[in-house]
Amino acid sequence: MVRREICEELLESAAEYPVVTVLGPRQAGKTTLVRMAFPDKPYVSLEDPDVHLAAGADPRGFLRSVGEGAILDEVQRLPALLSYLQGMVDELPTPGRFVLTGSHQPELHRAVAQTLAGRTAVLTLWPFSVGELRHYKPTWDAFELIVKGCFPRLHQENLSPRRFFNGYLQTYVERDVRALVRLRDLSLFQRFLVLLAGRVGQVVNHSSLANDVGVSATTIRNWLNVLQASYAVFEVPPYFQNIRKRVVKSPKLYFTDVGLCAFLLGIHSEQQAFRDPLRGNLYENLVVTEVIKGALNRGVRPEVYFFRDSHGNEVDLVVRHEGTLIPVEIKSSETFSPAFLKGIERFRGLGAGPTSPGFVLYNGDRTFEVGGTRVRNPLHVEHLWQTLTAPPRPG
Structure with a gap:
């Protein structure tokens, strides 16, 4: 164990x-x-x-x-x-x-x-972190984890993700969802889950989702509250304090375990995950949950946000720690590009408060710095939360 x-x-x-x-x-x-x-x-x-x-x-x-x-x-x-x-x-x-x-x-x-x-x-307590999963294998491929997820039984008993998530979903809907809300039409809720998975890592528009599912926007809000209450999904709010520009003020939504999201999308292999149009969103979900797990496992309630303005300028994750804002860009690419730094540079120029040079978390093997911004593969970092929140080295 x-x-x-x-x-x-x-x-x-x-x-x-x-x-x-x-x-x-x-x-x-x-x-x-x-x-x-x-x-x-x-x-x-x-x-x-x-x-x-x-x-x-x-x-x-x-x-x-x-x-x-x-x-x-x-x-x-x-x-x-x-x-x-x-x-x-x-x-x-x-x-x-x-x-x-x-x-x-x-x-x-x-x-x-x-x-x-x-x-x-x-x-x-959330499912296994990458650090805990190293007990089973020293290194993990991101897309392998996207498909398999991080629930302990999957790894302890080497279960098939497809069978596990099929049973998990049925049990979850039958027990937790029915205990929290009256479902007149189970098929509508299941359709809602699939459509929600298709919006992972995005700002969710309740009205648009309601039209696609065929229920009211109020029902969508109630169902989202149920999913959050039972830890199936969570929201990351936007950061807009001290920023005068017009910014997005609706939260982004992620799944607590990315494997469940991949299952709902019908993704059952690493190759599928790698080729899927949502690969960047799924990778972002994996990394964001890893950051949050690192904090929760140390008894810390993390202050995590994202930033996006009306012109499309964006930072995937903004961590506020001890008064300092830490911008984090998350990319599923294995090759670093200087374009990855643009969102961080724009955010740092907004004057939102004390801001660190930040991080680019990508799927490549190289570790280096560009103008103080640290570039890392998050699955290769031993303790991601501590790495993000540690003060930058002088010089």
Whole structure:
């Protein structure tokens, strides 16, 4: 089993807080993580029907049975339990007493915010990072990962991505989506998912998407909220603070695991991914998720944006770290071109605030600098988040 990069942050959090809550998408490895990190804690899954029934019928009695502490898995199944948990940890606030996991956010986030505020650390676990995947193979091709994705079971059990994502999608729609929204026509939602995959890495126009799916723009917004709530997709907002030019103010959308996006697009081989018109968008999705995983695994809530003005000038990713803006251009090409620097140079000239020379993350093998801008292959960098946020070397 792979020791997850978030494990150190998890153990440090448990040393300070009586409750630690680990959120993230289904199959990201939350259960394996917490059971490995706390092997001596009793484990209880609220997915088990008998456990769920008992905990719902007598929450005080249920919690008393694990009063010394336990791992409570899939607590979104019974968020009301957290109100009773609050009283227990207030009476005996032993650090690391309870470890909770959950797969989707809305009710669970509200329950955590209302009842466990100040009593729990909240961490987010996404599928494997490239650093964790090196446990299985020292080097990875970007388009191989785009097709296979990063869910742990795919790599631990060497599963077929096509079969895995087919089952994952059915389970996800049946369990999480139906739990969060009433679906009258499942086929419309499935069509929505496919069309959304075709807009990966782009600013999503709700009205256009609604017309293509055949539902209202309000329904599209609700469905997008569901996808974000269950960690299937996420948005990167635009950066426009301190910028006087007309800029795009709608977010771009990505999939939490690029393999699911490729599956929805019918891409099942590296060759397909390499030739697909969306290869640049898929590569961008892979890199953006890698940046975010690096931050989340260290307990950091990353401030990530993109920039685009009305003239089409764009920077794929802008990371704000300790007051400094770090522009990042992402290219799927294996050959560097000076044109890759244009967006970064224009952004730095806008006077948006303290701005570093930035990075070009591309699919080539060479590592070098151009005018202070560092050019790297993100899959060859040992710790991408630390590399992006480290201060530039003097001189």
